[in-house]
Amino acid sequence: MPSTDARTAASVAEALGGRRVLVVGIGREGHSIADLAVPAAASVTAFTDADGPAVTQWREEWGDRAPVVVGGSADELDVDVAVVSPGVSKNHPLVRALRSAGVAVTSGTSLWMAGHAAHTIAVTGSKGKSTTSSIIQHLFSALRGEAVLGGNIGIPLLSLPEAPRYVVELSSYQCSGLTVSPGTVVLTSLFPEHLDWHGSEGDYFSDKLNIVAHGPERVIVNALDPRLMAELAARFPRLEVERVGGPDGFHVADGWFMHGPARLFPRTTLALRGEHNGVNACLALAAIQSDGYQIAEHAAEVAEALASFHALEHRLEEIPDASGLTFVDDSLSTSPYAAVEALRAYEGAPLALLVGGQDRGVDYAPLGDYLAEHPIAAVIGLPGSGAHIVEALPAGQPHAVAASMADAVAAARRMTPAGGCVLLSPAAPSYGLYNNYAERAADFRAAIAATAP
Numbered sequence: 001m002p003s004t005d006a007r008t009a010a011s012v013a014e015a016l017g018g019r020r021v022l023v024v025g026i027g028r029e030g031h032s033i034a035d036l037a038v039p040a041a042a043s044v045t046a047f048t049d050a051d052g053p054a055v056t057q058w059r060e061e062w063g064d065r066a067p068v069v070v071g072g073s074a075d076e077l078d079v080d081v082a083v084v085s086p087g088v089s090k091n092h093p094l095v096r097a098l099r100s101a102g103v104a105v106t107s108g109t110s111l112w113m114a115g116h117a118a119h120t121i122a123v124t125g126s127k128g129k130s131t132t133s134s135i136i137q138h139l140f141s142a143l144r145g146e147a148v149l150g151g152n153i154g155i156p157l158l159s160l161p162e163a164p165r166y167v168v169e170l171s172s173y174q175c176s177g178l179t180v181s182p183g184t185v186v187l188t189s190l191f192p193e194h195l196d197w198h199g200s201e202g203d204y205f206s207d208k209l210n211i212v213a214h215g216p217e218r219v220i221v222n223a224l225d226p227r228l229m230a231e232l233a234a235r236f237p238r239l240e241v242e243r244v245g246g247p248d249g250f251h252v253a254d255g256w257f258m259h260g261p262a263r264l265f266p267r268t269t270l271a272l273r274g275e276h277n278g279v280n281a282c283l284a285l286a287a288i289q290s291d292g293y294q295i296a297e298h299a300a301e302v303a304e305a306l307a308s309f310h311a312l313e314h315r316l317e318e319i320p321d322a323s324g325l326t327f328v329d330d331s332l333s334t335s336p337y338a339a340v341e342a343l344r345a346y347e348g349a350p351l352a353l354l355v356g357g358q359d360r361g362v363d364y365a366p367l368g369d370y371l372a373e374h375p376i377a378a379v380i381g382l383p384g385s386g387a388h389i390v391e392a393l394p395a396g397q398p399h400a401v402a403a404s405m406a407d408a409v410a411a412a413r414r415m416t417p418a419g420g421c422v423l424l425s426p427a428a429p430s431y432g433l434y435n436n437y438a439e440r441a442a443d444f445r446a447a448i449a450a451t452a453p
Contacts, residue, residue: 080103107178109178350421371397
């Protein structure tokens with residue numbers, strides 16, 4: 001672990017010092033919490049649901065300093081405060097029981113934010129948050145000075161080094177338990193996601209937007225997302241926001257990045273496809289300007305910095321192929337809305353879509369509606385939810401169901417017109433079939449190589 005940031009250590013000591021602490025979840029964040037809690041707390045105990053290698057690793061590292069309990073109920077745990085890892089649902093029976101018993105429940109995100117809110121630009125949204133936070137950090141470092149990227153991307157919050165400015169990506173899980181809002185909040189989009197964790201669509205929206213519930217200084221929003229704007233207005237009617245995407249703020253029009261009526265630099269300055277990535281860049285520009293840097297006055301410098309930003313891995317990442325087809329790795333796509341944005345980015349190209357993964361009972365109507373208006377060369381269902389998605393396609397849309405990734409890529413080679421694109425934008429998580437989206441992407445690349453002509 002990097003040397004502890006003094007503000008982080010102070011926040012943890014204030015919240016946990018002299019108290020009996022329960023660490024719920026023994027993954028990466030659980031270890032980070034223990035690193036900070038053990039020196040400050042009266043006692044530290046960890047909890048996990050099931051035995052396995054993670055328990056063995058925990059016991060080897062922490063031993064009696066932070067013993068781990070496997071399973072059991074809240075009645076068996078004599079603690080003052082519980083620090084819950086992001087992967088543990090707020091509806092977990094233990095967490096609910098702890099709250100009912102009057103135990104204080106917090107998170108590593110809240111502990112970190114208490115000491116860093118004023119120095120933090122935090123980005124969240126149902127899609128676009130990784131790219132937007134990365135562009136902000138890239139521009140800030142090029143134009144303003146050092147900024148560290150972390151949170152749900154990069155370095156875990158509790159392990160971030162001391163820095164003058166932080167750009168953090170926060171998941172809905174991390175937003176859920178916040179009791180302090182970041183100084184600057186950037187909201188990229190809002191649609192139903194992770195309902196198995198949050199419990200309902202309304203709870204997901206409430207948990208995600210909790211990031212603005214505790215007095216942020218600035219809130220920058222994608223005004224082109226009607227659901228986001230409606231939910232904000234309904235839940236926080238007095239919240240002042242800076243709107244991005246419309247003619248009065250940062251937006252893209254006629255092939256240019258604009259601020260109000262002023263042209264800044266061509267849209268082609270940013271080498272990322274898709275209307276959504278233009279909006280992501282506009283959100284980043286607004287975040288930089290909110291920090292006191294006048295974009296229009298330094299347009300040439302900003303353009304140079306923006307031009308040097310490249311697509312993140314597994315986000316519309318193009319893979320040339322000797323056949324003349326272009327394969328596109330968008331493995332991070334885990335919802336039908338994300339897949340639709342990927343399709344829009346390649347609108348007009350001969351296209352095959354590889355879709356499917358963990359079946360969470362998600363409504364795929366948005367994807368079907370898009371394909372009804374914009375049919376493509378082929379839709380190929382991957383193992384998991386692929387067969388279910390294919391069943392929901394509009395009549396006349398060519399499709400196939402594959403038994404494996406290699407089978408899907410081979411089918412795509414047959415069904416995609418010459419010079420076309422094969423887009424892996426699964427619209428579903430990878431879990432159950434792969435350990436994560438990166439492993440799914442690796443299988444995609446292996447299948448491309450294995451089926452090469």
